Amino acid sequence: MEKSKLKEVLWKLTLPLRFLWEFHKGFELYYIQGIKWEEEELENIFALILFGDYIGLPHPPTELTYRLLPYVVRELYVMQEKSGKEVSLKTGWIGV
Template identity: 80%
Template sequence: MNTKKILYWISAPIRVLWEFHKGFELYYVRGIEWEEEELENIFALILFGDYIGLPHPPTELSFRLLPHVIRELYVMEEKSTKEFSLKTGWIGV
């Protein structure tokens, strides 16, 4: 019985540090996911910026990159049907 109590108290700091690590990991993973979403938005804006008046890359380059943005096209379509909010941005995409 005493060995269980001793092991419990010895492992307590390790358990606390492990939970602390998990909290930071969750925080940074969410930050990375947000960053990835923003980079996808910028990528789509570069390719389809001519819809709002931004200069776009050459057509040949846009066609070669088009297969990589198919999912982004669906996301843009979904966001364009929603009402304006902070997440959709001022251009509605």
């Protein structure tokens, strides 16, 4: 009986600490999602700069594009995968 009473008291004493820990985890998850979104957007901008000539935007010199090409291989695979999908509101009218 004494052991269960002690556990109950410890449980109640640690409640504020557990609450703050879960609160912290929620904020951490929120900001990690924001950072991942920002990284994806920067990758999209990077690809747009390198391959903007496909849609009529001026592009950097060809030599610079070729030197940066190894860094966008994954982006090329993503663009290829999206271009084969059906047109919808989510993919947009150009299929990307």
